[in-house]
Amino acid sequence: FLKEPPPSTSLCKMRIGIVLDESKSIGKRNFPIARSALVNFLQDPSLKNSSEISLTTFAKSGILKFNWTERPEAATKMSKVPYGNILWTNTHKGIILSKTLFPKEKEVGEAWLMLVVTDGQSTDRKNLKVQTDNFPTSKITPFSVGIANANYKELLQIAQGVPENTMNLKSFEAFAANIANMFERMCKETTEVDPIGEIDMDGGN
Numbered sequence: 001f002l003k004e005p006p007p008s009t010s011l012c013k014m015r016i017g018i019v020l021d022e023s024k025s026i027g028k029r030n031f032p033i034a035r036s037a038l039v040n041f042l043q044d045p046s047l048k049n050s051s052e053i054s055l056t057t058f059a060k061s062g063i064l065k066f067n068w069t070e071r072p073e074a075a076t077k078m079s080k081v082p083y084g085n086i087l088w089t090n091t092h093k094g095i096i097l098s099k100t101l102f103p104k105e106k107e108v109g110e111a112w113l114m115l116v117v118t119d120g121q122s123t124d125r126k127n128l129k130v131q132t133d134n135f136p137t138s139k140i141t142p143f144s145v146g147i148a149n150a151n152y153k154e155l156l157q158i159a160q161g162v163p164e165n166t167m168n169l170k171s172f173e174a175f176a177a178n179i180a181n182m183f184e185r186m187c188k189e190t191t192e193v194d195p196i197g198e199i200d201m202d203g204g205n
Contacts, residue, residue: 012187013110014051015068017098017140021091021118021147022084023059030147031083034117042075044180054101058094059086067101091118091158092127099131099138111186112140115179116158120144120151132157141165143182 018038022031042053053074055065063084066077098114106112114135122128135142144158146168159165164185167178 013107014183014187015102015110015112016051016053016183017101017112017114018053018055018078019091019094019098019114019116019118020055020057020081021059021089021094021116022057022086023089023119023121024085024087025089025119025121026083026147028083028085030119031085034147035078035081035083038117039075039079041179042071042078054098055081056094056097056101057081057084058090058097059084060088060090060093062090062093062095062097064097064101089118089122090124090127091116091122091154092124092131095128095131095158099140102138102140106139111183112138113183113186114140114142115145116142117145117147118150118155118158119147120154122154125154128154129157132160135160141186143167143179145179 020034020038026034051071052068053066053071054068055074055078057063057065065081066074069077095114095116102112132142142159143165144155144167146152146155146166150168152166152168155166155168156163165182167182
C-alpha cells in the first residue's frame with residue numbers, strides 16, 4: 001500500500017494573537033499603513049477560515065480590540081481599529097493581555113502564534129524581558145514586525161532571538177506575503193515534528 005502524503009501546510013489550524021503598537025511614537029502616518037498591511041495579511045488565501053485571530057493594542061496599557069474571531073470577520077474588524085496616539089509604549093502589557101486570551105489547552109495539530117507589530121521603542125524594557133523570557137512555557141511562538149526604523153534588537157528579543165521570525169520593514173508593501181510565508185513555514189514545521197500528538201511550540205528553544 002502507498003503511504004498517504006504528509007498533511008498540507010494549509011490544513012494547519014492557527015490561533016494568532018496580534019499585538020499592535022498604537023503609541024504616539026508610531027505616528028499618524030505609520031499606524032494606518034500597519035493596519036492596512038494586517039488587513040491584507042488576514043485576507044491572504046494561505047490562511048484558512050479555520051484560523052482564529054485576536055487583537056490587542058498597547059501604549060500606556062493593553063487594550064482588547066476583539067477576541068478570537070475567524071479570519072474573514074477579523075479582517076473586517078481590523079480595518080475599523082482607530083489609532084490611539086497615546087503616550088508611553090508598554091509593550092509587555094499588550095503581550096500579557098494577548099497571552100491571557102489563549103485557551104488552557106492546545107488542540108492537537110494547532111499552532112499558537114503571537115505577532116507583535118511595533119517600532120521597538122518600548123518604555124518598559126525590564127518588564128518586556130520578563131514576558132519574552134516566559135514565551136517557551138506558554139507554548140506560543142512569537143513573531144515580531146518592525147514599523148519604520150524599528151529597534152531591531154528589541155524585535156529580536158520579542159522573537160526569542162530567532163532572526164527568521166523577525167522582520168524590520170521600512171515599507172509594508174511586502175508585509176502580507178512575508179508574514180504568510182513565515183506562518184506557512186511554522187505550520188510545515190508543526191506537521192513535520194508531530195503530525196499526530198499535541199504540539200508544544202517553544203519558539204525554537
